[in-house]
Amino acid sequence: MTSGLFTSGQPAPSQWASIRSSGVTTVINLRLDEEMAGRDEASEVVSAGMAYRQLDVGGVQEITDANAAQVQAWIDEAPGPVLLHWASGNRAGALLAMVAARNGAPPEEALELGRRGMTSLQEPVRALLDLKMVDTP
Numbered sequence: 001m002t003s004g005l006f007t008s009g010q011p012a013p014s015q016w017a018s019i020r021s022s023g024v025t026t027v028i029n030l031r032l033d034e035e036m037a038g039r040d041e042a043s044e045v046v047s048a049g050m051a052y053r054q055l056d057v058g059g060v061q062e063i064t065d066a067n068a069a070q071v072q073a074w075i076d077e078a079p080g081p082v083l084l085h086w087a088s089g090n091r092a093g094a095l096l097a098m099v100a101a102r103n104g105a106p107p108e109e110a111l112e113l114g115r116r117g118m119t120s121l122q123e124p125v126r127a128l129l130d131l132k133m134v135d136t137p
Contacts, residue, residue, distance in 0.1 A: 004081035007092040011085065013039070016048035025050055025080035028071060030057040030091045051078065057091045068098035075099070 004023070010031070011019060019027075027045045029052070045052040053074045055067060075082050084092045097114025101107060 005075060005096070006081065006083045007096055008083060008085045010087045011083075013044050016044050016050070019083060020048045020050050023081050024083045026074065026078040026082045027052050028074055028082060028084045029054045030084065030086040030095065032056050032058050035087065057086065057095065059091075060094075063091070063094045063098060065098065065102070068095055068102050071095050072099050072102055 006024065027041075027050050029041055031054075033056070042052045042054070055070055057063070057067060071084065084096060086092045093114040095114075097110045100110035100113045105113065
């Protein structure tokens with residue numbers, strides 16, 4: 001797994017300069033255009049000195065190996081740390097788990113990594129990683 005990978009909810013326009021000063025070189029936005037409420041995030045990010053990528057991930061149906069492969073390709077080409085975000089961080093965590101699995105992390109470890117950003121998508125990702133539900137007392 002690539003070090004220097006961060007996930008978050010939606011940054012405010014005023015936060016891009018501090019994100020850049022923390023070393024982030026590339027921002028990957030997983031939100032749909034219609035979720036951006038007219039914001040031109042690409043211009044905001046590029047103006048702050050970072051590369052910008054967008055992958056439309058509308059829900060669980062887009063938490064796929066193909067999309068994880070695209071995110072991985074962007075991470076691999078980034079010259080430094082990457083910020084992966086969505087509105088709440090949920091989809092970012094889900095795709096992060098898929099990327100970790102693609103990089104050889106055992107399924108439980110991949111899920112744990114993604115769980116840091118996931119809430120409602122935890123069970124679909126668990127199924128994608130072929131993990132069985134474990135009842136805990």
